[in-house]
Amino acid sequence: MAFTAQDVKTLRDRTGLGMMDCKKALEENDGDIEKAGDWLRKKGLAAAAKKADRIAAEGIVEAYIHPGGRVGVLVEVNCETDFVGKTEGFQRLVKEIAMHIAAHDPAPQFVTKEEVTAEFIEKEKEIARAQALATGKPANIVEKIVEGKMASIYKDVCLLEQSFIINPDLTIAQHLSTKTAEIGEKLSIRRFTKYVMGEGLEKKVDDFAAEVAAQTGM
Template identity: 60%
Template structure:
């Protein structure tokens, strides 16, 4: 059964789960709304979404230094209680997020953080690219939407592919941990430092290095 945007929207309204999770649930249940709701409940995703309005003021400022001392990350990850902040699961999540930042070097935390002038510039570049490829003007706008989504996925931490599992985004990893831990979890802010940043230097494959340490 074809899964429509209206079906996804309806399921999201009923459960509060994310768009991609709703689409996956509907696909897994062949479009059956009741079964899709159960699917999300079983995975804890519907319950996780309902925690979005809670206050998360505890947590950790987690530090990660890449093994050769050339990359350092500080990231603040919030939860609701100090008890959860001290658990192994939460600390493992913080480490995964810090390693993601070290490896993938996101420019922004989420798409809402991208300044309008950056978006305007990116749209113009993408528009010219499409026109230079000889694409008809009438489909250029549609192409820009898809290419802008790619920009978000490459530059926004929450939308990046998880370095340990490319089938998941960082937002999905957080949502799964909310369901597992039972508290709201937020990434509030982060800083990434790279030795000699801004200076002329050789270009190493830091993603491969960080991934090697993650194993």
């Protein structure tokens, strides 16, 4: 199947990879954009897997403040060398991740599934189980519902499991794998913090009538 320059551009927009990589993927998959995208993802994941045991101790801490100053994010993303950490492409990637965290509501609580605490998992399972039992479902079905619910929860609370806001076809983990293959170094998100103006504070609600009564002695 023939493909056009627009097909190459579409694949580049979806994957973030170079023109030659996208052209090669379309050639290998008879011009089918969907299959070419899957092919590139597998290639990227394989390349990233080879680098998984490397040490990534360089990188940057990026700050992002959303216009209006009510939401801010600090995120640390690591790479293997100081050289890559100073490149425009790496710094743009970190900025985009910070923007994703700022945009995601509620904010992710963990970077990876492995970081999710046993207490958090058990609490969420109890809630999901109670909700399922309330519908009258049999026990064996309830447990399947609970497991399905947990898969959904991981996407909400784990940064790497979330669909990337800039390219929803990929999760953050897949996007990192793609960039790892493109840059040639292991990339990893170490930690992040999101600040929301006023979060956790109980705002004071003035009772004007009571204040007036107190002042007048009534």
